[in-house]
Amino acid sequence: MFGKYFILKNYSHSIKAISYIYVLPHKIVRFMENPKDQAAVMRNRLQEREREQLQILSICKALSEALTRKDFHNVITGLKQHFLFEDFILASAEEGQKDYHIFYQFTSPQEFSKVYPINDGFFHLCIETPETVVFELKTVPEKKNRLPVYLDSVHNKGFKNGIGVCLPEIKGSLNVLFLVFKNAAVFSRESNRTIRGMASQLSITIRNIKLATAFERNWEELQLLKNNLSERKSQNIAVENQGFHGIIGNSDAMKKVYELISQAAPSESTVLIFGETGTGKELIANAIHKLSLVANEKMIKVNCASIPENLIESELFGHEKGAFTGASDLRIGKFEQAHNGTIFLDEIGEMPLELQGKLLRVLQEKEIERIGGKNTIKINVRIIAATNRFLEKEVAEGRFRSDLYYRLNVFPIALPALRERVEDIEVLAGFFLERHSIKIGKKMKGFSKKALKSMTLNAWPGNVRELENRIERAILFANEEIIKEMAFPETFRIETQNPESDLYTKTLQEVEKEYILKVVKKCGGRISGPQGAAVLLGLPGTTLISRMQKLGIKKEHFLS
Known part of the structure; x- marks a missing residue:
């Protein structure tokens, strides 16, 4: 009695050799296909492989x-029709590092700054095996919150299957x-063979783009440095009345x-500027930012004294959605906004x-x-800080961390008080006279000798x-084209017969408090x-009230 078994192996649209097996009572005889048919199959196979x-x-x-991300994206766009993928993601890590980053994502082809741990259950599984790894995202609903952002985004779109290739x-x-x-x-066997065939070139292209990008960045920095050096040479630190990058004054x-600005600007060192208010x-x-290598990037400014204590951390570092009551949206902090640029922390002593x-x-x-976040975010920011406080005294009295002070005080720049650069007063006065005359709409010619x-x-x-x-204020009250007199509070008039007045032995806050009172x-x-103190002091009323509260000035101090 005969028995017949038909075996068909379908390797994703390509039919392999068909064999017929006849079973006899005591032995098995295998009859191969007709030699002509077999030759045709082999010829078709060779033609497919050649294609x-x-x-x-x-x-x-x-x-x-492809030497740019745009060129690379155009190539991958052309491959979509062939591989029928929904997303094409390239993850990259340098040898010896514990984190990796996304070099490219088809559905979001911008540069990524976020990093992920290599042993996250996805990247390291692929680099540990030469085989293709299949991921069934639909089987890990409980794991969704632990999915990397780039996979979580495609999971949310309903794409459930993925493969990983090292x-x-x-x-x-x-x-x-x-x-x-x-x-x-x-994803057929033919697709897998094509991916394997282009794998080495993919790695080479990734490296080429990284090198080309780094080269372009370095070239731009060199050109900027060259321009800055040329600009400094032309200025030769001999500043005319128009000022040094917006700063007026030509005193010693x-x-x-x-000179300190010119030395500090090209470096990446932290700068601490201190001086009176x-x-x-x-x-x-x-000026430091304009002369730096990141002059074309953002400069983010933060006044540490003007932000409430309960909001300053969120302002600087940002927060995740739902991190606290009222955090209805993701907030990007000032440090992230200043990435690759400069952040200016004014009034750092108030932090x-x-x-x-x-x-x-x-x-x-x-x-x-970020507040409420679980991941660290790498940033590249040049930090410039400023204060009108004596930070050494703040450290000694426990109001400022000594380690932070020493870390900030890498390149200190001390600004002289105006009374220490008297020769600049006339130049500054002329500059402000011209600026505010135009703004107010009065034609002013200058000042009297008095x-x-x-x-x-x-x-x-x-x-x-x-x-x-x-x-x-003098321009507003002027009735002539020449300002003949300047009115000053008696407290601050220098008595020429006693220039070393007790006024200069007081702290700045004591002087300010006494003056305001x-x-x-x-x-x-x-x-x-109109008749209020804020007008005389040249301040908004709200600013004066805030300053009085900070100095401890109460109603009984001036109504008694």
Whole structure:
């Protein structure tokens, strides 16, 4: 009696040899196909393989010519029709590192700064085996919150199947290709052979793009440095009346400051600017940024004194959605916004003590964590800080961390008070007269000798900011084209017969408190309005009230 078994092996659309097996009572005899049919099958196979090889060569040629992310994206767009993928993701890590990053994602082809641990259950599985790894995302609903962001995004779109392929290592760079499909069945053996055939060129192309990008960045930095050096040579630190990058003054004291700016700007070192209030610390920070290698990037400014203590951490480092009550959206902090640029932390001495430790970590580790976040975010930021406090005294009295102070004080720049650069007062006065005359709409020609002399004899506790406000006020009240007199509070008039007055032995806060009290008392306790102290001080009413609260000035102090 005969028995017949038909065996058909279908390797994804290509039919392999068909065999018939006849079973006899005592032996098995195998009859092969007709030799002509067998030759036809083999010929078809060879033709298919030849087409595959030509296709691989064509893809590799296109990849070899891609030197930018845009070129690479165009090549991958052309491959989508062939492989029928929903997403094409390339993950990359350098040898010896514990983290990897996404080099490219088809559905989101921008640069990524986020990093992931290599042993996250996806990347390391691929690099530990030469075989293709199949991921069934639909089987891990409980694991969804632990999915990397790039896989979580495709999972949310309903793409349930993915494969991972380890690409050949190139110069210590480990790369993994993830392909995501609606249905993994579309990834055939032919597709797998094509991926394997182009794998080496993929790794080479990734390295080429990284090198080309680094070259372009270095070239831009060199050109910027060259331009900055040329600009400095032309200036030759001989500053004319138009100023040094927006800073007015040509005194010896300011020339020393300009030299320090020129030395600090090209480096990446942290700069600490200190000086009395109103000396122009923000202008110095602007000049350093403009002359730096990251002048074309953002400069983010933060006034640490103007942000409430309960919000400053979120303002600096950001927060995740739902991190606390009221956090309805993801917030990107100032440090992330300043990535690859500069962040200016004004009034750093006002930063709460508990937040100083987190800032120290940012300075040392170059990474942050958003409030409510689980992952660290690498940042590359040039930090410039400023304060009008004596930080050494703050450290001694326990209000400022010593380790943070020493980390900030890498390149200190001390700004002279206006009374220490008297020769600049006339130049500054002329500059502010021209600026505010245009703004106010009055035609002013200058100052009388009496007005200029009174300005040079004044102590200017508010420094350049006070000078500007006084000149603006003088223009408003002027009835002629020449400002003949400048009015100053008696408290700050320098007595020429006793220049070493007790005024200069007081702390800045004591002087400021005493000054504000006398002005408020002179105005009969009125803060705002036309006859209020805020007008005389050249400040908004809300700012004056805030400053009085900080200095501990209460109603009974000036209404008694």
